[in-house]
Amino acid sequence: MTTLFPTPDFPTIPVKGESAGYPVMRIFCVGRNYAAHAAEMGVEVDREAPFYFTKNPLHTLASGQTIPYPPGTENYHYEMELALVIGKPVFRASKDEAAAAIYAYGCALDMTRRDLQLVARSKQRPWDLGKDVEQSAVFAELTKAEDFGEVGEQRIHLEVNGESKQSSTLNLLIHNCVDVVADLSKFYHLQPGDVIMTGTPEGVGAVVAGDRITGGIDGLAPIELTIGAAE
Incomplete structure (x- = not known):
């Protein structure tokens, strides 16, 4: 039709x-x-157990771009995260099945209208206005799971204008990651x-127009985002 x-x-x-890219059809966030x-x-x-929220896949943005400061907020936050992507169907998975279903890993940014999220949280409402924000799911190039190896003590970090903000x-x-996939598959x-964004360490904070965000995880392609003026 x-x-x-x-x-x-x-x-x-x-x-x-x-040469082909990984299509983003759903985004789950821990x-x-x-x-x-x-x-x-x-x-x-x-x-x-983990808990989840979602982002619209059309909010996906490639690393290295400039985005306008979003409307409706005065407290726009960065959150540096490890993302994983699924490579084969899995439902009610065992841990072994969950591990085998992970196709690749990558650096990601979960950009958040924190003031709107906190208002919603205080009123026990959904987080959509705070989290499901246009151009808020930023992804760097993925690395296949077999090339990245086991997730363990790799450093995850983020900087704003070269100043360290997150390090864990x-x-x-x-x-x-395996437990998250197994749980979500229930x-x-x-x-x-x-795509599953696995959560951010401490050190989140606000950015303003003109700020440049950089971040990385050992063994993965780095990520970058510039905040432009509001539209």
């Missing part, structure tokens, strides 16, 4: 060593997955095109 107006293609993320970040947000850590290690994830039929 034809459509009444043009529809966009799914965005893609480049993959190291591949909340409060580092204890120190939960503490700085004034909440307790839930170690029993991936072994401090409360719910590791609720969704995960499939290629699914």
Whole structure:
């Protein structure tokens, strides 16, 4: 059936060593997955199971671009994260099946209208206005899981205008990548095109127009984002 107006293609993320990109069809995000970040947000850590929110896949943005400061906020935050992507269908997965379903890893930024998120949290409302923001899911080039190796003590870090803001290690994830995939597969039929952002360490903070964000994770392509003036 034809459509009444043009529809966009799914965005893609480049993959190291591949000419074709990884299509982004769904984005799942893990909340409060580092204890120190939960503490700085004034909440307790839930170690029993991860919890999730989502972003529209059309909010995907490639590393290295400049975006306008978003509307409706005066407190726009960076969150540096490890992203993983699914390479084959998996449902109600064992840990071995979950590990085998991870196709690649990459650096990501979960950009957040923090003031709107906190208002929603205080009223026990969904976080959509704070988290599901246009151009807020930023991804660097992916590295295949077999080339990256086991997720462990790799450093994760972020800088604003060259000044260090976030610095931690991936072994401090409360719910590791395999456990997250296994848990999420209890609720969704995960499939290629699914991206999972695994959470941010402590040190989140606001950026303003003109700021340049850089970040990285040992063994992965670095990430970069510049904040432009508001539209």
